[in-house]
Amino acid sequence: MTILNSYRLTAAALLLFAASNAFAQPGAADPAIPGGNSSLYKENYQASKTPDGAWDRVAHISQPIPWQYIRETDILWKKRVWRELDTREKQNVGFRYAGDEYSGGGMFIEILIDALKKGKIKAYKTFDESFTTVMSKDDIMEIVSGKTDTTVITDPITGAEQVKVVKRDFDPTTITKYRIKEDWIFDRNQGQMVVRICGLAPVKDIYGDDMVYRGSQAMFWLYYPDIRGLLAQYEVYNPQNDIARYTWDEFFESRQFSSKITKVSNAFGTDFKEHLSPMESLYESQHTAEEIFNKEHDMWVY
16 A cells, blocks of 8 residues: 555545534533523523534624714714614514523513612613612512412311412513613714614503503613623524524614604603604604604715
8 A cells, every 4th residue: 555545545534534523413411512501590491401403502692892982072963762662563572582591581571670680780760761760679679579469268178268468470471662762873973873772661561450451651761881781691582583693782783673763852851642642643753763864864965
């Protein structure tokens, strides 16, 4: 056997060994395969002990990209805008996704509440929208804890009646809307319109004892720049492609949600619904969105 043939056999053996490793599926006992996402927050969620699929799934966790600094002297135009995001719209289905081990094991509101309970982020009271009053842990627990009711129970043996206190657990499905406060800015240094989300507030549906809808109420305000690091640790469900998921930070920064404008900064501090009908408010929302969209072009023209 010549030296050239020996080299050829050695090269072929190496190629076969590499190919076998490339197509081999990792086993359940492989210690290198994680048992789930390290950011899984639900203790009672059972994460997969083996790769749940045809490949080794890697969580799409990242760090938030820092915002480019904006100098006040470079701001030629600015408008504060309030939006309302309805989780029941098709484009916002990620907010109502029950969750898996890569999205934290629960819905978006449960991620926020878990972080509040653990002191990772701060919440602010809703009597104003300027983040003036930080909520204590007791305040948060009072909001997220279910109501306490009393019911009369009859003992089937003795027939005696006793009053039992029953506590309703927090129902994440009652969070059907989110309020967003943001600034639209034309930065002449960047030469473009820039949007910065300032605050995020979950809105809870209120039901009476007869389970009749009574209205809605904001639970708390979150200062968005402070929670970006948390949002970058959890993925958003993508109904179009399971492998192409955003983190929640990427979801908000790339404006993947659907919403409508409910208020813009004005002299009286009123929103659209205070002086317009629901249909007129929707038209005004669309008109305001078009004005903001065209403002960037107008700044270049004039």
